[in-house]
Amino acid sequence: MGWGEPPFTVMLIIPTGIGAAIGGYAGDALPVARAMASVCDCLITHPNVLNGAQLYWPLPQALYVEGYGLDQFAAGAWGLRPVRQNCIGLVFDQAIEPELRLRHLQAADAARATLGLSLTDAVITDAPLGVRLETAISGATWGTIAHPDSLLRAVEAVIKREGATAIAVVARFPDHPESAALAHYRQGQGVDPLAGAEAVISHLVVRTFGLPCAHAPALSPLPITPDLSPRAAAEELGYTFLPSVLAGLSRAPQFVRWPKTGLEPSHLQPQDLWRDQVNALVVPESACGGSAVLHLNQTNTTLITVAENRTTMQADPATLKLTTIQTQTYLEALGVLVALRAGIDPITLTTQVNPVACLHDVSHHSEAV
Amino acid sequence: MITLELITTTVEMPDHPTDLLAQIQQALRQHGEPLRWAVTGITDHQAQIEAVVLQASDGLG
Numbered sequence: 441m442g443w444g445e446p447p448f449t450v451m452l453i454i455p456t457g458i459g460a461a462i463g464g465y466a467g468d469a470l471p472v473a474r475a476m477a478s479v480c481d482c483l484i485t486h487p488n489v490l491n492g493a494q495l496y497w498p499l500p501q502a503l504y505v506e507g508y509g510l511d512q513f514a515a516g517a518w519g520l521r522p523v524r525q526n527c528i529g530l531v532f533d534q535a536i537e538p539e540l541r542l543r544h545l546q547a548a549d550a551a552r553a554t555l556g557l558s559l560t561d562a563v564i565t566d567a568p569l570g571v572r573l574e575t576a577i578s579g580a581t582w583g584t585i586a587h588p589d590s591l592l593r594a595v596e597a598v599i600k601r602e603g604a605t606a607i608a609v610v611a612r613f614p615d616h617p618e619s620a621a622l623a624h625y626r627q628g629q630g631v632d633p634l635a636g637a638e639a640v641i642s643h644l645v646v647r648t649f650g651l652p653c654a655h656a657p658a659l660s661p662l663p664i665t666p667d668l669s670p671r672a673a674a675e676e677l678g679y680t681f682l683p684s685v686l687a688g689l690s691r692a693p694q695f696v697r698w699p700k701t702g703l704e705p706s707h708l709q710p711q712d713l714w715r716d717q718v719n720a721l722v723v724p725e726s727a728c729g730g731s732a733v734l735h736l737n738q739t740n741t742t743l744i745t746v747a748e749n750r751t752t753m754q755a756d757p758a759t760l761k762l763t764t765i766q767t768q769t770y771l772e773a774l775g776v777l778v779a780l781r782a783g784i785d786p787i788t789l790t791t792q793v794n795p796v797a798c799l800h801d802v803s804h805h806s807e808a809v
Numbered sequence: 810m811i812t813l814e815l816i817t818t819t820v821e822m823p824d825h826p827t828d829l830l831a832q833i834q835q836a837l838r839q840h841g842e843p844l845r846w847a848v849t850g851i852t853d854h855q856a857q858i859e860a861v862v863l864q865a866s867d868g869l870g
Contacts, residue, residue, distance in 0.1 A: 455847065507845065574815055576859045578849035584813035584861060592811075640813060640861050643844045647863075729848025729856070734830045754850035761826035 447481035448781045449713070451721045451741075453510070453732055456488035457581040457635030458751040460724055462770065464632055465625070466674035467492025467684065472770045476722070477501050479777050484520070484718065486510055487642070487654045487688055488635070492674040496684035503713075504688040506653050508643035509695055513715055514732035518650075519696035520713040526652065527558045528689050529604025531594045535568035535612035536658045543679040544610050544658065551686040559686070560602035565594040569611050571637050575621075579752030583637020585611070588644055595645050595653075606652040606689040607645050610682065613637070613657040626662075626676075628669025631752060652692035656681040720744055720780055722773050728762055729755030737762050742780060744773050811865040816840045819855045833858060841865075 452473060454463030463469030469489045474497055477483045483502045490496060490504055503520055505513065512518035530548055532541055544562075551557045570586025585591060591609065598604045613634055616622055624630030638655045645653040662676060675681060696712055718741045723733055725745035737743060743764040745757055757764040765786060767773045779786040787793060818840070820832045829848075833856070837843040841862030848856045 458847075576815065576849070577817065578857070578859055580847070580849065580859060582815045582859065582861060584815060588811050588813055639845055643861075644813070644863070647844060727847070729850075729858075731830075731846065734833075734848075738827055738830070752849075753847065755848045755856075759822075759851040760829070760848070 449482040450480040452485040459631035462749045465671035468671040491684040493681040494677040495674045496687045504692040508646040511731040514735040520693040526606035529560045529598030530562035531609045533569045533611040534565045547680045547682040557690045563594045563598045565590045581636035609655045628671040654685045656685045724749035727751045727753040822854045
């Protein structure tokens with residue numbers, strides 16, 4: 441940073457459950473996040489981008505922000521407060537079988553002993569959560585749970601009894617090892633059949649308690665296949681998806697819900713981030729119809745779209761009448777970010793620099809009013 | 810007691826793009842409290858929206 445320059449802050453969004461060609465699988469957008477983190481001072485992104493099941497990468501300048509929190513931040517309702525460490529509360533679905541639950545407890549043990557993370561004892565929900573998977577007309581996967589109240593009671597318990605400041609939920613997801621959707625996913629095609637339901641679970645917790653949250657599905661191990669796509673491989677290395685969730689939650693920023701919580705401005709801290717500090721937002725070109733994009737379109741944030749990252753959505757900036765910088769690839773988008781950070785108009789790095797025109801005489805301006 | 814429901818709805822595309830957000834939020838509130846939503850496509854000036862909404866019978870914060 442130059443003297444007196446504010447930090448260059450970028451938001452990277454790749455919605456889960458929409459079949460994104462990059463980021464729709466097992467943390468396969470993590471290289472994009474790593475590259476972007478190297479050209480900005482602060483990268484705000486979400487679990488779908490940073491979670492690679494057993495794999496993750498520590499990015500000191502990245503903020504791990506769950507999707508509902510991201511939407512509230514983009515709406516200007518919530519701020520982000522960086523922390524050194526969260527105490528992660530573990531919530532397990534009652535429907536998880538004892539042996540699979542033990543695998544998850546051992547993953548938590550490993551995170552504590554090998555990574556030094558702060559974890560609570562696990563709380564088990566008082567009813568099976570009853571995860572339901574659905575695919576909508578758009579091709580996006582969604583989902584719900586049959587007993588959301590049970591989830592919320594367990595989260596409340598882990599907060600009040602165990603002092604958790606971030607929540608890791610592990611819900612039992614249905615096993616369909618022979619399903620066509622799963623077969624496609626394992627080949628790096630199609631849409632993650634679990635993703636939509638996962639997002640709803642964590643959204644519900646963040647909405648209700650205002651704490652960072654992320655979800656890891658509990659599933660039976662799959663039989664080995666020689667046709668496993670590299671993009672899906674990270675989810676088949678072990679028995680759980682929990683390690684990356686715990687790593688992310690350990691430093692996920694707390695939410696500052698002001699002014700609705702009645703906090704005084706003096707309670708705000710210098711390191712708090714608000715949406716007007718976001719310099720650029722990078723999203724897939726066909727997925728511009730989400731809450732965060734539409735909110736940030738109303739600010740000074742530069743929207744950058746990436747055409748190569750195709751999704752099942754058909755919400756492009758032209759039909760939504762959004763002003764964006766359109767790029768073909770993340771490599772190109774990175775170049776745009778470098779230019780923006782340097783204070784350079786990206787168009788001046790191309791052959792398409794038009795002369796400055798004189799539009800009209802000031803004395804005739806009133807005719808247009 | 811709360812329930813989660815997947816819904817679909819449409820919203821007429823406004824003349825001013827800045828009005829779209831408010832129209833979407835108003836349309837979704839008729840079904841419950843939106844938890845997650847997205848415009849999935851636009852056809853004939855109609856924005857298709859998919860969402861999961863909360864339908865609560867008590868005052869969860």
